[in-house]
Amino acid sequence: MIQLIKGFKDILPEEITLWQQVETLARTIFEDFGYREIRLPILEKAELFARSIGDTTDIVEKEMYAFEDGKRGLVTLRPEATASVVRSYIQQRLYANDPIQKLYTIGPMFRKERPQKGRYRQFYQIDAEVFGIESPLMDAQMIFMLMTLFSRLNVSDITVLINSLGCPACRPRFKESLLSMLGSKKELLCENCNRRLSKNPLRVLDCKVPSCRDAVKDAPSISDFLCNGCESHFSEVKKTLKHLGVKYEIDKSLVRGLDYYTRTIFEIQTTALGAQNAVAGGGRYDGLVEALDGPSQPAIGFAIGFDRLCEILSQNSPISVKPVDVFFIATGDESKKVSFESICKLNVQGITADMDYGDRSLKSLMKRADKLNASFVVIADDEALKSGNVTLRNMNTKDQISIPAAGIAENIKSRIIR
Numbered sequence: 402m403i404q405l406i407k408g409f410k411d412i413l414p415e416e417i418t419l420w421q422q423v424e425t426l427a428r429t430i431f432e433d434f435g436y437r438e439i440r441l442p443i444l445e446k447a448e449l450f451a452r453s454i455g456d457t458t459d460i461v462e463k464e465m466y467a468f469e470d471g472k473r474g475l476v477t478l479r480p481e482a483t484a485s486v487v488r489s490y491i492q493q494r495l496y497a498n499d500p501i502q503k504l505y506t507i508g509p510m511f512r513k514e515r516p517q518k519g520r521y522r523q524f525y526q527i528d529a530e531v532f533g534i535e536s537p538l539m540d541a542q543m544i545f546m547l548m549t550l551f552s553r554l555n556v557s558d559i560t561v562l563i564n565s566l567g568c569p570a571c572r573p574r575f576k577e578s579l580l581s582m583l584g585s586k587k588e589l590l591c592e593n594c595n596r597r598l599s600k601n602p603l604r605v606l607d608c609k610v611p612s613c614r615d616a617v618k619d620a621p622s623i624s625d626f627l628c629n630g631c632e633s634h635f636s637e638v639k640k641t642l643k644h645l646g647v648k649y650e651i652d653k654s655l656v657r658g659l660d661y662y663t664r665t666i667f668e669i670q671t672t673a674l675g676a677q678n679a680v681a682g683g684g685r686y687d688g689l690v691e692a693l694d695g696p697s698q699p700a701i702g703f704a705i706g707f708d709r710l711c712e713i714l715s716q717n718s719p720i721s722v723k724p725v726d727v728f729f730i731a732t733g734d735e736s737k738k739v740s741f742e743s744i745c746k747l748n749v750q751g752i753t754a755d756m757d758y759g760d761r762s763l764k765s766l767m768k769r770a771d772k773l774n775a776s777f778v779v780i781a782d783d784e785a786l787k788s789g790n791v792t793l794r795n796m797n798t799k800d801q802i803s804i805p806a807a808g809i810a811e812n813i814k815s816r817i818i819r
């Protein structure tokens with residue numbers, strides 16, 4: 402038997418109802434907040450991610466599904482959506498019409514990480530990005546919108562962590578201080594961190610290797626080095642979150658694993674998923690549009706781990722099977738024909754109806770109707786049909802009545818209240 406690749410998974414019909422509910426709610430909320438959907442390719446030039454996420458990040462160094470594609474050069478399955486949204490904002494000149502763009506996109510991402518619970522090689526993100534707004538009100542509103550979605554989904558066991566990563570003006574002083582502190586701890590750092598140290602010391606703060614975690618225990622925090630502009634931006638974010646009633650914690654050690662961030666960064670964490678505790682993450686990336694050859698426009702965004710969110714939700718409430726409205730039990734050739742036509746008529750009118758296409762006994766078909774959680778059952782046999790009637794059973798009340806075979810679909814439709 403050919404099996405799926407480790408780290409990849411099938412999302413089965415039993416699970417999909419939940420995925421659809423989450424997606425519909427996310428779309429509704431995002432659109433109420435003024436976001437519009439954008440759909441982007443899954444394959445992009447690898448350079449896009451090297452120049453945005455950063456070529457010394459784990460994602461770009463180790464986790465991309467990249468391959469040479471002839472004249473197109475090195476291409477990759479996208480590991481995240483932000484860089485692609487930025488590419489599109491620039492390439493399609495979305496800014497020319499209006500620099501302020503609020504966009505969202507939902508789809509699969511690919512990272513060659515070590516698979517474990519909550520961590521997959523193909524996973525889905527619900528991603529939102531805003532361009533052209535520097536105001537800290539937008540940072541707070543994004544977190545508020547995210548929390549609105551979580552609260553409507555009754556996800557309660559979550560913590561909002563925030564931090565500020567400053568800007569290119571505050572970074573050099575911080576980098577200096579971090580480098581001088583880590584200089585004396587080089588022997589504790591893993592090979593990767595030693596290599597990255599001078600180019601990108603922030604990545605050392607994000608390394609999961611235990612000895613590196615030890616080395617950075619007393620590391621300075623960038624939030625202690627903020628310039629006046631970043632300091633007042635961050636305090637506005639905090640003040641607004643308070644006004645909006647969003648509870649948060651400041652985590653000075655939060656750095657996030659992507660290089661493009663500036664100023665506010667945030668992560669939504671849960672204890673429900675074991676080691677993979679981040680269910681969403683995001684932040685401001687005011688320099689990225691310009692760094693990718695676009696106009697100088699600020700931006701901020703986040704991505705929800707769709708798989709992780711659905712895992713939390715399915716722990717809260719068991720997955721339910723969508724019931725069928727009507728199940729037809731037809732035990733003769735003529736009954737099957739009449740039933741089949743009624744089913745097609747009902748289906749086009751938005752009513753789920755089905756039958757068994759084999760020759761099973763009445764008893765086993767009643768069992769199947771129960772399994773499908775049918776609201777109504779139509780029992781049609783050729784004898785009863787001769788007198789022009791079929792039996793309609795209401796599976797909730799167990800009442801059974803005889804109804805005319807002509808116009809079964811119309812009759813049933815009038816009984817189904819949505």
Ligand code: HAM
Pocket residue numbers: 480481482483512514519520521522523524525526528529530658659679680681682683684685701702703704705706707708709
């Ligand atoms: P990220 O933190 O890399 O950020 O991913 C966002 C979320 O995607 C994570 O919090 C997690 O829930 C989920 N996720 C990440 N990797 C995996 C995986 N291997 N398996 C399952 N779920 C995973 C970004 O991707 C940024 N682009 C977010 C952003 C948008 N920042 C600004 N705009």
